[in-house]
Amino acid sequence: MKKILVINGPNLNLLGVREKSIYGNQDFLSYFEELKERFSTVQLEYFQNNSEGILIDKIHEVGFEYDGIVMNAGAYTHTSIAIGDAIAAIQTPVIEVHISNVHQREEFRHHSFLAKNCRGVICGFGLDSYRLGIEALIV
Numbered sequence: 559m560k561k562i563l564v565i566n567g568p569n570l571n572l573l574g575v576r577e578k579s580i581y582g583n584q585d586f587l588s589y590f591e592e593l594k595e596r597f598s599t600v601q602l603e604y605f606q607n608n609s610e611g612i613l614i615d616k617i618h619e620v621g622f623e624y625d626g627i628v629m630n631a632g633a634y635t636h637t638s639i640a641i642g643d644a645i646a647a648i649q650t651p652v653i654e655v656h657i658s659n660v661h662q663r664e665e666f667r668h669h670s671f672l673a674k675n676c677r678g679v680i681c682g683f684g685l686d687s688y689r690l691g692i693e694a695l696i697v
């Protein structure tokens with residue numbers, strides 16, 4: 559069974575509460591249950607944290623063992639050379655995902671320090687971006 563970890567970074571624990579016009583009404587844990595049902599042949603796990611170093615520790619922990627990581631690093635996407643380096647350091651492929659289309663938003667959201675080291679990037683499909691990220695890892 560393939561092992562895939564979904565990682566959410568800062569403020570994504572507030573999905574369903576936070577800026578609903580951008581990020582929608584659904585909380586992530588209920589969406590994650592739907593993902594687990596849909597991908598019943600995949601061992602799907604979820605991790606969320608608001609701290610950069612803890613996200614990096616998690617990437618190191620799973621990055622030589624799991625078959626894939628789907629990562630929404632939130633605002634750290636646009637600021638964190640360290641998370642970009644962590645992704646470069648591991649063997650597990652990472653798909654960068656975003657709920658919103660970051661390219662339709664403020665200029666500072668257009669650049670990613672992660673993308674170069676990721677297998678690919680998916681953005682703008684709402685929560686469905688995570689499903690598409692998993693699909694990309696299991697083909």
Ligand code: DQA
Pocket residue numbers: 568569570630631632633634635655656657658659660667
């Ligand atoms: C986000 C986009 C980021 O720019 C923002 O800081 C987030 C969420 C998204 O999923 O659309 O926190 O990663």
